[in-house]
Amino acid sequence: MKVLKFGGTSVGTVDTIKQVISILENNLAQGERMAVIFSAMGGVTNRLIEIGRMASAGQAEYLELLKAVEERHFATIRGLLNVKNQSTTFAAVKGLFNELEDLLRGVSLIRELTPRTLDLIMSFGERLSTTIITEALKHRGIATEYCDARSLIRTNDHFGLAEVDFEITNRQILEYFAKTSALPCVTGFVASTADGITTTLGRGGSDYTASIFGAALDAEVIEIWTDVDGMMTADPRKVPNAFTIPSISYAEAMELSHFGAKVIYPPSLQPAFAKNILIKVLNTFNTAFEGTLVHRSANGKEYAITGISSIDDVALVNIQGSGMIGVAGISARLFTALSDHRISVILISQASSEHSICFTIDPRNADRAREVLQKAFEAEIAVGDIDSISIEKNLSIIAIVGEGMKKSTGVSGKLFSVLGKNGINVIATAQGSSELNISVVLSKNDLSKALNAIHGVFFQSETRSLNLFIVGVGLIGGTLLEQIRNQTTYLRDEKFLKLNVAGLTNTKKMLLEPDGIDPTRWRDELDELGVKTSLPAFVQRIIELNLPNSVFVDCTSDKDIVYYYGDLLDANISVVTPNKVANSGRYAEYLQLQRMALHRGVKFLYETNVGAGLPIINTIQGLMASGDKFLKIEAILSGTLSYIFNTFGPGVRFVDVVREAKAKGYTEPDPRDDLSGTDVARKILILAREVGVPLEPEDIAIAQLLPDNCQQAPSIEAFFAELEASNDYFEKLLTDAQAQGEVLRYIATLENDRATVELRTVGPQHPFYTLSGSDNIVSFTTERYKDRPLVVKGPGAGAEVTASGVFADIMSISSYLG
Ligand code: ADP
Ligand code: ASP
Ligand code: MG
Numbered sequence: 001m002k003v004l005k006f007g008g009t010s011v012g013t014v015d016t017i018k019q020v021i022s023i024l025e026n027n028l029a030q031g032e033r034m035a036v037i038f039s040a041m042g043g044v045t046n047r048l049i050e051i052g053r054m055a056s057a058g059q060a061e062y063l064e065l066l067k068a069v070e071e072r073h074f075a076t077i078r079g080l081l082n083v084k085n086q087s088t089t090f091a092a093v094k095g096l097f098n099e100l101e102d103l104l105r106g107v108s109l110i111r112e113l114t115p116r117t118l119d120l121i122m123s124f125g126e127r128l129s130t131t132i133i134t135e136a137l138k139h140r141g142i143a144t145e146y147c148d149a150r151s152l153i154r155t156n157d158h159f160g161l162a163e164v165d166f167e168i169t170n171r172q173i174l175e176y177f178a179k180t181s182a183l184p185c186v187t188g189f190v191a192s193t194a195d196g197i198t199t200t201l202g203r204g205g206s207d208y209t210a211s212i213f214g215a216a217l218d219a220e221v222i223e224i225w226t227d228v229d230g231m232m233t234a235d236p237r238k239v240p241n242a243f244t245i246p247s248i249s250y251a252e253a254m255e256l257s258h259f260g261a262k263v264i265y266p267p268s269l270q271p272a273f274a275k276n277i278l279i280k281v282l283n284t285f286n287t288a289f290e291g292t293l294v295h296r297s298a299n300g301k302e303y304a305i306t307g308i309s310s311i312d313d314v315a316l317v318n319i320q321g322s323g324m325i326g327v328a329g330i331s332a333r334l335f336t337a338l339s340d341h342r343i344s345v346i347l348i349s350q351a352s353s354e355h356s357i358c359f360t361i362d363p364r365n366a367d368r369a370r371e372v373l374q375k376a377f378e379a380e381i382a383v384g385d386i387d388s389i390s391i392e393k394n395l396s397i398i399a400i401v402g403e404g405m406k407k408s409t410g411v412s413g414k415l416f417s418v419l420g421k422n423g424i425n426v427i428a429t430a431q432g433s434s435e436l437n438i439s440v441v442l443s444k445n446d447l448s449k450a451l452n453a454i455h456g457v458f459f460q461s462e463t464r465s466l467n468l469f470i471v472g473v474g475l476i477g478g479t480l481l482e483q484i485r486n487q488t489t490y491l492r493d494e495k496f497l498k499l500n501v502a503g504l505t506n507t508k509k510m511l512l513e514p515d516g517i518d519p520t521r522w523r524d525e526l527d528e529l530g531v532k533t534s535l536p537a538f539v540q541r542i543i544e545l546n547l548p549n550s551v552f553v554d555c556t557s558d559k560d561i562v563y564y565y566g567d568l569l570d571a572n573i574s575v576v577t578p579n580k581v582a583n584s585g586r587y588a589e590y591l592q593l594q595r596m597a598l599h600r601g602v603k604f605l606y607e608t609n610v611g612a613g614l615p616i617i618n619t620i621q622g623l624m625a626s627g628d629k630f631l632k633i634e635a636i637l638s639g640t641l642s643y644i645f646n647t648f649g650p651g652v653r654f655v656d657v658v659r660e661a662k663a664k665g666y667t668e669p670d671p672r673d674d675l676s677g678t679d680v681a682r683k684i685l686i687l688a689r690e691v692g693v694p695l696e697p698e699d700i701a702i703a704q705l706l707p708d709n710c711q712q713a714p715s716i717e718a719f720f721a722e723l724e725a726s727n728d729y730f731e732k733l734l735t736d737a738q739a740q741g742e743v744l745r746y747i748a749t750l751e752n753d754r755a756t757v758e759l760r761t762v763g764p765q766h767p768f769y770t771l772s773g774s775d776n777i778v779s780f781t782t783e784r785y786k787d788r789p790l791v792v793k794g795p796g797a798g799a800e801v802t803a804s805g806v807f808a809d810i811m812s813i814s815s816y817l818g
Helices: 014-029 044-056 062-080 083-110 115-138 166-179 206-216 250-258 266-274 330-340 363-376 378-383 411-421 444-459 475-495 522-529 535-545 561-570 587-600 617-625 639-647 654-663 678-690 716-725 727-739 799-816
Strands: 002-006 034-038 144-147 183-187 190-192 198-200 221-226 247-249 278-283 292-295 307-320 345-350 356-361 388-401 426-431 437-443 464-471 497-505 509-512 550-554 574-576 630-636 743-751 754-762 775-782 790-795
Touching (some): 014 034, 044 115, 083 115, 115 144, 115 183, 206 266, 247 250, 330 345, 411 426, 411 444, 464 475, 497 522, 617 678, 617 790, 639 654, 639 775, 654 727, 678 754, 716 727
Parallel strands (some): 034 183, 247 292, 464 497
Antiparallel strands (some): 497 509, 630 743, 630 775
């Protein structure tokens, strides 16, 4: 004997019912003896409740909704049966709707919807679906029989969640099956009292019906047919990476479903559990898939936990007061009061100081809970022993579940650390003493992020992902995307890292795509799917999306974008940028960003602010962290100026060198922007701050390189003319240097907390003497590198090296994910 149960999603439409019929026919072809339980068509139970409530509120529109439900069932009949076979089914279904309409009319007249009447109203859902499917099976030549479970399952009168009398129920089921040889099609969810009054078994209760029948009949298996591939590591609607759990223990399944994995309904397992009956969770729409087996005991598992589930909407009640400390019986009274009023408590946590107790409940019960507690503790509140009962809403609970937790340590550490790293605040927590589950209460806003991040560390620790939001897809951003594209396979296969480009924007269009923009097609996707750029909206959306491991990559040199860094860091989003603006403004602003990142546990990385991809800032930070002291920094930090002075030599005119540099694209459109030294000043300012010298922009002494006539020329052409006219001036600089055997170099220096930027001459013993091309060079003299400085040298400009520096910063965040 086999018991099969088809949920609302499996019997929701004509097509899905056809699929169900084919599953049943296959079973029959193999000679299986079966009982089949059906839910109401998907969504119908909710609709019936809504209609009942409207009727009791005197809203006449309930009739329209009822008509729509009726029409849905009629359409199903038309879709499943030939015209000539439809009439009896139509008559039966119409009869049920007439009965329901009468009932609702009564409700709307007396303006009252009792739990008892609601149960009767809800029962129509299963009665209708089962009637239609039974008829459809009959007309395919299958010997079937409509079986109203109300005549077999006996319960008490706790309407809405009635308790089963197993003795009578089991006997009635066995008697029924002894008599019938046809295939029984059983209405799920419904039952009745000794007086024949209709009751229901709780939402999702058709699973329970299946379990009751399975246990009574000693079935060898109960198959729960639904719309997903079995019981999964998390709700696939919320965690796209969730996957099927091939086998799970009863206890784990109970725990998971208690915390919202509604694929099976918690008490439904109990009767089957007691009799050690195998339960399979299978997919109606993927019949070949083996689904999930639910066993008495857990098998050896690959992962530390078995699954994650959540209750999306809970309220947290916190009751506190110094008068509660050490007073026996407070919690007993508290929970008795709640249970007397049928307010069920989902999770409890008490601080060991006993100063407060908090627990979560269904938010719909929140106001009632407050009243009940105020009444129960009236005396304590009056004398101030209890000073407050507060209720916080818009919260969710996440539970991680698994027998494996008993054996492995560090599970909760891992849980809290991933939440922490994603900036998710845990409001309350509880661990069951069975060590089967750890639950956390958090803000509903963080639910999706938390579920996915937790799923990531427990089930996909192999592959981690970073969600990148890239602003500016010009030279640097574009190159970065190309590098990402080229590295995708390597990073996935070798580093188990997925770089997910979740957002992109250029000056015209922006695109946010949490599932990832294809880095090979980003130009087209941005063009086709993007909307008009608005930076505030882009940032706002990134914060709202709240994806785990988010990184904002600013590849612009925009001055205003930096105002968003603070908000982003504050929302636990790391920031990576070659843009110097944020770090070279006021010191207080620089410090604030540093502190914010530290405080939020995220990264603010800007290695490419100075010397493009060269490891300059990382070197400083490494030395600082290990306790070295900086005595002096000397640096050539402009590729342009490096090129100009490395090329300017005997037999070449200065103006020609500058012209050539401009022609090669090394300079800004107006070369004076380079020659003025302000860009170099910004860079040394940043280095100063990194070594702990809190300078302001105006503290950097820039010695003007150009004579006034050049500096003040009204146009670029005029500037070149003045440069030519000043040839002697530059010649003299050169010959004076040569006379001493030295060369000209444009050097930024930090020494004794003072920073200067100036043209200097250096001799052959100086590390900068042999510099060539457009290389940057930095020499650090520290306590540890006193005799010979630590020198970092290499190309310090260009899209390739800058993008790869940005890439390296992004990679360093990935290693921090652990
Ligand atoms: P049915 O109509 O078959 O009773 P339900 O809607 O009650 O189906 O339950 C199936 C749904 O449960 C799935 O569509 C899925 O979104 C949800 N669900 C929640 N948690 C889980 C989980 N851990 N594994 C599988 N499904 C889950
Ligand atoms: N139709 C009922 C409900 O929606 C029972 C079930 O589907 O299991 O709760
Ligand atoms: Mg269900």
